[in-house]
Ligand code: APR
């Protein structure tokens with residue numbers, strides 16, 4: 009088989025790139041090692057920057073998002089027994105869209121199927137060959153049969169645990185990582201959200217977040233120990249702890265119910281450089297990871313995809329490789345700004361065992377300044393709704 013672009017990974021990054029390229033007549037094949045149902049079984053964050061929303065509309069996959077998604081013009085931040093609201097529209101002119109990434113991925117799968125896109129599931133043992141030559145190719149197994157795809161380019165959209173980043177030689181690649189001494193225990197329940205907007209809360213017991221998917225589907229998180237397992241968190245324990253970490257006005261009206269999903273995610277900051285090696289281009293979690301505090305995971309994948317999509321367009325339509333040559337530096341410039349905001353917001357709202365008494369005073373002073381200073385809230389809002397591409 010031969011194609012123009014092989015895309016490794018059928019998560020949101022790989023599927024969105026595949027859809028965008030297909031609509032422009034650029035032939036591509038997605039290799040996904042899991043089944044569609046397995047991929048859709050992952051519960052992920054739910055806040056989309058306008059850049060991601062625009063990209064979904066350009067990919068002609070925004071109908072359900074525009075119908076079922078919620079536009080949020082601000083968020084509540086609670087600390088020290090009080091709370092304040094940051095108005096995104098007042099400070100930036102832009103809202104955010106609340107729409108589950110699982111639903112977004114479902115929409116992408118449906119769109120690829122409707123267009124007859126080539127998404128190969130259960131593609132095992134994917135291996136990238138001759139990546140730093142003009143004749144790269146990819147091999148993979150389907151059952152006991154090995155397959156080979158000749159291509160011009162490879163998009164590594166296979167996430168943090170994928171093969172693409174590992175294909176870049178250690179002598180070329182440099183990884184930057186920060187592990188935080190906590191995780192997020194997340195719970196999904198068929199209950200009405202506790203508030204019309206998200207509530208981020210710093211409390212002496214740790215971080216909590218009240219989010220949502222729709223008017224009867226809520227997503228909640230509490231900061232937990234890295235050593236915790238889901239089994240350590242009964243529904244009863246989770247609800248009781250959440251109520252202790254959010255303002256009393258919200259705790260009093262919180263509607264609890266049985267969990268329909270529970271999971272624990274570690275907090276990690278990670279970036280690999282460069283995001284290109286030869287004809288291999290990394291995008292999304294394959295290249296970078298953020299703590300979920302600022303909801304920058306998929307939204308930073310979105311800017312990678314925007315840059316890579318336009319670079320490939322320029323190459324195939326104008327025989328101009330400049331976009332491809334500039335991809336890594338351009339993508340990393342925005343990636344590091346997202347990493348900085350996610351790191352800052354994580355330290356602003358979490359209690360870590362490594363925190364000294366002085367650190368705690370600095371954290372509370374940061375929150376107090378953000379609560380009262382318009383310029384600080386404008387900077388926060390600009391980062392949260394998404395910095396320019
Ligand atoms: N071969 C084929 N597929 C692979 C391989 C491999 N060796 N390794 C991983 N994959 C697949 C995974 O099964 C997964 O479906 O690649 C996909 C990567 O998807 P994600 O991990 O979701 O990464 P990405 O698409 O970049 O998503 C970016 O969106 O899912 C949200 O918030 C999440 O930050 C994440 C963001």
Ligand code: PHB
Nearest residue numbers: 053054219300301302303
């Ligand atoms: C979510 O709804 O899952 C969510 C929202 C905002 C975040 C993280 C997760 O910062």
